[in-house]
Amino acid sequence: MLRYVSSLAxxxxxxxxxxxxxxxxxxxxxxxxxxxxxxxxxxxxxAAEARLQAERIRAEEEARRNDPSYQRQVLLESEQKDWRQYxxxxxxxxxxxxxxxxxxKAVIIxxxxxxSFKDVEFEVRFLSKTGAILGRSKRVLYEFLAPxxxxxxxxxxxxxxxxxxxxxxxVTKVSRYDDPGC
Numbered sequence: 439m440l441r442y443v444s445s446l447a448x449x450x451x452x453x454x455x456x457x458x459x460x461x462x463x464x465x466x467x468x469x470x471x472x473x474x475x476x477x478x479x480x481x482x483x484x485a486a487e488a489r490l491q492a493e494r495i496r497a498e499e500e501a502r503r504n505d506p507s508y509q510r511q512v513l514l515e516s517e518q519k520d521w522r523q524y525x526x527x528x529x530x531x532x533x534x535x536x537x538x539x540x541x542x543k544a545v546i547i548x549x550x551x552x553x554s555f556k557d558v559e560f561e562v563r564f565l566s567k568t569g570a571i572l573g574r575s576k577r578v579l580y581e582f583l584a585p586x587x588x589x590x591x592x593x594x595x596x597x598x599x600x601x602x603x604x605x606x607x608x609v610t611k612v613s614r615y616d617d618p619g620c
Contacts, residue, residue: 527546548588550585
């Protein structure tokens, strides 16, 4: 009988222990589940905040792109970067007398709408009848070129090759001029 009582007590103790373990396991599982739900909820809130932040940035960027001062700035930078599209030279006439100094006349034109330039470097190219370059003469025009302006140029004291049949003036370099009053 003692054996039966001790086995009964042992089984009672064991069942309480197992029940207690299962209870603490259930509690741990519930805590883990609550913790995972909290982490998932926090991640969802952070993702929603990131989406809102990205939408705000997109809206600000769109508003800036539609701002006239931003568009002017973009156009100005584009014109300054691609100046070859806007600063050109048209050759009008040249004289190569047998006696005296040869000269050429041209017009330097700035067709940009916002960009101003200064110190235009150009080259007078002497061409043969076939269009081959026979010689070059480099010059600098120390003038300001406002947007939409034209500057007439007379290039004197040219050393013209004897076989030259024509000439061409090519702008090779300009300096930016950032003063809007130009």
